[in-house]
Amino acid sequence: MTTVDTVEQADTAPRVRGRRSGVASGRIRTVGMYLISIAIGVGIWQLxxxxxxxxxxxxxxxxxxxxxxxASDGTLLNSVIASSRRILIGWGLGLVVGVPVGLLMGRLTVIRQLLDPYIEFFRFIPPVAFVTLAVVWLGIGESSKVVLIFYTSVFIVTLNTIAGVLSVNESKLRAATSLGANRWQVMRSVVLPATVPHIITGARLAMGNSFLTIVSAEIVAAQVGLGALIWTSRNYGRIDWVFVGIITLGILGFVFDRVLRVVSTRVLRRYGVKL
Incomplete structure (x- = not known):
């Protein structure tokens, strides 16, 4: 090893340690601010x-x-599991359907012109308006709640995916085509990587709206779930149970969004998107 290599390693080591120390201190600072914020919120709540x-x-x-x-009799855990299952299934179906439909509508003008009137019509009708019909058509089982969550998610994901496709630089598409790429290769190598950030944004927005819908759906047609717990608590005059249900919804949504953000970060890095 030469003298130059030794000097370079000596210079690099402090920089790496300093960078790691900065990241650690930043995380500690973030956690500290979270704790302070929670303490302030609890204090205001108490007042x-x-x-x-x-x-x-x-x-x-x-x-x-x-x-x-x-929690002692399992009511809270059962409610969390029931609501989480319905949200994840309906939201997941919204992604599975919304992303391909959005990609096709973004790339093919004919499909966009055919489907756009329906999307623009139905996306302005809130899911709560279909609660009664969902119960009549699908019963009070899981299907009605899952379909309402799907309805909530699919339009948000579709619109964000379309926006992502339409925002792709036209010069990149022409360059890929001139190099001999077919439609599938252009979609996979150019359109999809550029659309991933929009898809992730749509997924996060759809997740938030899913929590709004699950309460309405469970109030009308569920015996178990956080929405049902809130409504039952109201009937018994248990304001403290209502607060438990509301706070649990908030915590559950926070956890889901954090997990989605971690997964999204890895997906974005995979597609070479700078964070």
């Missing part, structure tokens, strides 16, 4: 509960006690 009383606003301590009560 509001003290102001209005337990009949209107359950305090943090009452909510924790109610959560333990619901």
């Amino acid at each position: 509001v509960a003290m102001q209005y009383g337990s009949a209107l606003v359950a305090s943090p301590a009452q909510t924790i006690t109610a959560a333990k009560e619901l």
